Amino acid sequence: MREQLERRAFLILLAAVTIAFGFILEPFWSAIFWACAVSVIFFPMQQLLQRKWGHRPNLNALVTLTVCMLIVVIPVIFISTAFIQEGIQLYQKIDSGDIDPRAMLMKLRDAFPIVDELLVEFGVNPNDIRDQVISAVQGASKFLAKETLTIGQNTFGFLVSLALMMYLTFFLLRDGSHLRDLLIKALPIGDEREHALFEKFVEVTRATVKGNLVVAIVQGALGGFIFWLLDIPAPLLWGVIMAFLSLIPAVGAALVWFPAGLYLYATGAWVSATVLMAYGAIIIGLADNVLRPILVGRDTKLPDYIVLFSTIGGISLFGINGFVIGPLVAALFMAVWQIFMTDFNSGHEES
Structure with missing residues (x-):
């Protein structure tokens, strides 16, 4: 009886500690998830290097991580920077009137009058549709500008998350097989x-x-x-x-x-x-x-x-x-x- 009580108490403690640890890691879930994904994708390269160079886990993981940064991380940073700049410029053009969504929709209406006729046939007011589209475009442009500006302002946080992701990826590449065996041993499935x-x-x-x-x-x-x-x-x-x-x-x-x-x-x-x-x-x-x-x-x-x-x-x-x-x-x-x-x-x- 006492053994069952101790076992249940330990399982409750195990669950509580695990949940608490999960909450502690919550701010880093994205970095952890992408570290797992990147290590899974590049792990075959780690195995290839291990077969070619022998058992040098640190060197193999470092080379694999370097290749990952050259292929994935650096291009993503450059593209993200240009994306932010163009997103802000597009919003500024819409906000200043250089790009007028209403005028663009009027050109579409004049070029394709059959669309308005079909909408009227189905009892839909074309002007209402145009107003909704214009509001959606303006709202989307503001949202895009806000998000891109937020990303630009949070550059430091992004770089910290990126560094944590790459740091964890190194150890997952190096110790991935061992960690997998530990999880298989620990899970009672x-x-x-x-x-x-x-x-x-x-x-x-x-x-x-x-x-x-x-x-x-x-x-x-x-x-x-x-x-x-x-x-x-x-x-x-x-x-x-x-x-x-x-x-x-x-x-x-x-x-x-x-x-x-x-x-x-x-x-x-x-x-x-x-x-x-x-x-x-x-x-x-x-x-x-x-x-x-x-x-x-x-x-x-x-x-x-x-x-x-x-x-x-x-x-x-x-x-x-x-x-x-x-x-x-x-x-x-x-x-x-x-x-x-x-x-x-x-x-x-x-x-």
Whole structure:
């Protein structure tokens, strides 16, 4: 009896200490999460160096981390800086009247009068729609300027989080296998189930970041390039927005380049509009269909509707981190239920 009481008391203490430690780490969750994601993605390089150079964990981890910084961290810093500058400049142009959303919508109305006729047929007032669109554009520009200014003002906090992420990544690369074995030993779920869940975590993290993020970067780069080539204002800003929208299935970069093409038609720039429409449909659109199966693999891809809901839900709960966390939680959810059906229901049916 006393042994059971001590065991329960210890389990309560274990849970309380774990929860308290989680609250202590709460300000650093983003840095910890991305350290785990980056270490998972670059761990094969760590293993390659270990096979080539022998057991030199510190040197191998340092070289891997350096490559990660050259490939990922430094380009992201440069792009983020330019994104902030273009976002603030775009808001200033809208606020000063250099860019007039109302005049742009009037040009679209004059170029495509059939749209107003269709809205009237369905009992919708076109003027109300235009007012709502203008308010949304102005609100979005203010929000974008506010967020970019906030990011610029919080540069020190960003650099601290980045340093903590890279610091933790070094130790995860160096000691990743040992830490995984400790977790498998500590968790009372069953070694086979734990191995399966860890494999699913690695699989989905690599597929989401390596696949979806690379596809998004490619689509954003292609979109920004054509905007720059056609002399459309703030090409880097729109490229980053297209990359972000590409993370959301069934939406994509077309939400940016298609309206831009319509506006070019409305302003009489037929050649530029046709080039943009063709480029968007063929080059940007097909980049997803060509690259995603290669980088992700059909076996690791979740159903499109699961990816859609989990991505949007993840972003709404966790911000930008949610585009990885959402599909990861969805994949673990499906993996856990698959284990349950295999290990528990099969035994129940046999009995």
